[in-house]
Amino acid sequence: MAEFKHKDIIALRDLNKEEIELLLSTAESMREINSREIKKVPTLRGRTIINLFYEASTRTRTSFEIAGKRLSADTVNITTASSSATKGETLADTALNLLAMKPDIIVMRHAVSGSHYFLSEKLPSCSIINAGDGAHEHPSQGLLDMLTMKDKFGRLDGLKVAIVGDITHSRVARSNIQGLTKMGSAVFLAGPPTMMPPGVERLGNVTVCDSMKEAIQDADVVMMLRIQQERQGKTLMPNTREYSRYFGLNPENVKLAKPDAMVMHPGPINRGVEMSSCVVDGDQSWILKQVENGVAVRMAMLYHVCGGELE
Amino acid sequence: MSGEQTVIMDNSGIKRAVTRISHEILERNKGLTDVVLIGIRSGGAYLAEEIGRVTEVIEGVKAPVGAVDITLYRDDVSGHLPHQAVGKTDIPFSLEGKRVVLVDDVLFTGRTIRAAMDALMDHGRPQCIQLAVLIDRGHRELPIRADFVGRNVPTSLKENVAVLFDDKNQPIEVVLEK
Numbered sequence: 001m002a003e004f005k006h007k008d009i010i011a012l013r014d015l016n017k018e019e020i021e022l023l024l025s026t027a028e029s030m031r032e033i034n035s036r037e038i039k040k041v042p043t044l045r046g047r048t049i050i051n052l053f054y055e056a057s058t059r060t061r062t063s064f065e066i067a068g069k070r071l072s073a074d075t076v077n078i079t080t081a082s083s084s085a086t087k088g089e090t091l092a093d094t095a096l097n098l099l100a101m102k103p104d105i106i107v108m109r110h111a112v113s114g115s116h117y118f119l120s121e122k123l124p125s126c127s128i129i130n131a132g133d134g135a136h137e138h139p140s141q142g143l144l145d146m147l148t149m150k151d152k153f154g155r156l157d158g159l160k161v162a163i164v165g166d167i168t169h170s171r172v173a174r175s176n177i178q179g180l181t182k183m184g185s186a187v188f189l190a191g192p193p194t195m196m197p198p199g200v201e202r203l204g205n206v207t208v209c210d211s212m213k214e215a216i217q218d219a220d221v222v223m224m225l226r227i228q229q230e231r232q233g234k235t236l237m238p239n240t241r242e243y244s245r246y247f248g249l250n251p252e253n254v255k256l257a258k259p260d261a262m263v264m265h266p267g268p269i270n271r272g273v274e275m276s277s278c279v280v281d282g283d284q285s286w287i288l289k290q291v292e293n294g295v296a297v298r299m300a301m302l303y304h305v306c307g308g309e310l311e
Numbered sequence: 312m313s314g315e316q317t318v319i320m321d322n323s324g325i326k327r328a329v330t331r332i333s334h335e336i337l338e339r340n341k342g343l344t345d346v347v348l349i350g351i352r353s354g355g356a357y358l359a360e361e362i363g364r365v366t367e368v369i370e371g372v373k374a375p376v377g378a379v380d381i382t383l384y385r386d387d388v389s390g391h392l393p394h395q396a397v398g399k400t401d402i403p404f405s406l407e408g409k410r411v412v413l414v415d416d417v418l419f420t421g422r423t424i425r426a427a428m429d430a431l432m433d434h435g436r437p438q439c440i441q442l443a444v445l446i447d448r449g450h451r452e453l454p455i456r457a458d459f460v461g462r463n464v465p466t467s468l469k470e471n472v473a474v475l476f477d478d479k480n481q482p483i484e485v486v487l488e489k
Contacts, residue, residue, distance in 0.1 A: 003393040004393050004394065005393050022396055025396060025397075026396060026397045028399070029380065029397040029398060029399045029400070030397065032399060032400045032401070033383075036433070036434060037434075037435070038433040038434070040433070041383040041384060041430075041433070042383070042384060042429070043383040043384070043388055044388075071383075300397075303383075303394055303397070304393075304394050306388075306394065307388075307392060307393040307394030
C-alpha cells in the first residue's frame with residue numbers, strides 16, 4: 001500500500017495515482033464513522049485545525065469543520081468578514097500570527113491562485129490544505145467527486161466524464177481533470193469558447209468538444225459547473241438564458257448520456273441556468289451524495305496530512 | 312524481521328485450538344444467546360469467521376460476526392510516521408446489551424485490545440466483552456488478559472509471532488520468526 005508523505009494537500013497535480021487511491025480508500029473507511037450513533041474517533045485528539053476562509057463557502061467550510069470534529073481535533077473558523085484582513089493585514093502577517101497559536105493544520109480558501117504554496121513556504125511546521133484557490137484547484141472537491149463516481153461504478157478507469165460550463169474559472173474542473181486523468185478516466189469538456197482555457201488538452205486524456213452534445217454523448221458522468229458570475233467580467237456571455245439554451249442540462253439532452261449516467265454538480269446550483277430543476281432533483285442526480293462524501297474525504301485528508309513524512 | 316522461521320502450530324493444531332475455543336465460548340456463555348463475535352482486522356477477523364462457523368456447527372444457530380479496524384484508535388498515531396491506511400469497521404448490528412467475544416490472532420502488549428475495546432464502546436454498551444486469542448505471546452504493557460487462549464507461547468521481545476492465512480483467508484500455520 002502506498003504511503004502518504006506530503007505535508008500539504010494543495011493540488012491533485014502534486015499527488016500520484018497511488019496517493020489518490022490511498023485517500024479514496026481511507027475515505028471509504030471513514031464513512032462508517034459518519035453512519036453510526038457516536039460519530040467520533042479519537043485519532044486527532046489534541047490537534048488544532050484553523051479553517052481560514054477568504055471567500056464565501058457553506059458546504060466546504062462546514063464539511064471541513066465536521067470532518068475535524070469527528071476526528072476529535074479542535075477546529076476554529078476564521079472568515080474574512082470577521083478577521084483582520086478587513087483592516088488591511090496581509091496574508092503573510094495573518095499566517096505568522098496564526099502560527100503563534102500553534103495550529104497543526106490550516107485549511108484555507110483564498111481568491112488568489114497558488115496562495116497556498118506561498119503559505120506553505122512561510123509555515124514549514126504546519127500542514128496546509130487547499131479548500132479552493134482562485135481558478136487553480138479544489139482538491140477536496142475533486143476527491144469527493146471521484147469517490148462518488150467510484151461508489152456507482154466501482155472504478156474510475158475507463159469512464160467517460162463530461163464536464164460542462166465555465167472551465168476557465170473553475171478550480172473544480174481543474175482538480176477533476178488532474179485526478180480523473182491520473183485514474184484512467186477520459187475527460188470531455190464543453191463550454192462557451194470564451195470560458196475554455198487554451199491548451200487545456202495538454203493536461204492529459206482531455207478532449208475539448210465543439211458542442212455540449214458531443215461532450216455528453218454516451219458519457220458515464222455528466223458534471224455541470226456553476227456559472228461563476230462573481231469571477232467573470234460581463235463580456236463572456238450575452239445572458240443566462242442564451243447560456244442555458246446551449247450549455248444547460250435538461251431532461252431532453254441528459255438522454256444523450258448513457259441510460260445509467262450520473263449527474264453531478266459541485267454546488268451551489270443556479271437552478272434554471274446550468275441545470276433545470278427536474279434534473280437537479282431527478283433520479284440520476286448524485287448531488288447530495290457528493291456532499292455526504294465530502295465529510296469522509298476531508299476526514300481522510302486531515303488524517304493523512306497529520307502523519308509524518310519520515311520513513 | 313528476517314532470519315529463521317519455526318512453525319509453532321500447524322494447520323491441524325490451529326483447527327483443534329479453534330474448536331476448543333469455540334466450545335469454551337459456548338460453555339462460558341451457556342450457548343449463543345446474545346453472543347456476537349467481533350474480529351480485529353485483519354487476522355482476528357478471519358479467526359472470528361472461523362469460530363462463527365464452528366459454533367454454528369455445534370449449536371445449530373449462527374452468532375452475528377463483525378470486524379473492527381483499530382487504526383483510528385491506536386495510541387501511537389503520531390506525527391512522525393506516515394499514517395497507515397484505514398481498514399473498514401463492519402459491525403452491521405447493535406452491541407447494546409450483547410455479550411461480545413473479541414477475537415485476535417496474537418495477544419502481545421495489549422495495546423491493540425485496548426484500542427479495540429474503545430472502538431466497540433463507540434458502537435454501544437455491551438453487557439460484557441470477552442477476549443479470545445489464538446496465541447498469547449506475553450509481554451503485556453496494559454492490564455489485559457485473554458478469556459480464551461489457543462496456546463501460550465513464551466517469546467523474547469526480539470522474536471515475532473505471525474499467523475499466516477491463505478488467499479481465502481483460511482489459517483495456514485503459526486510461525487515464530489527470530
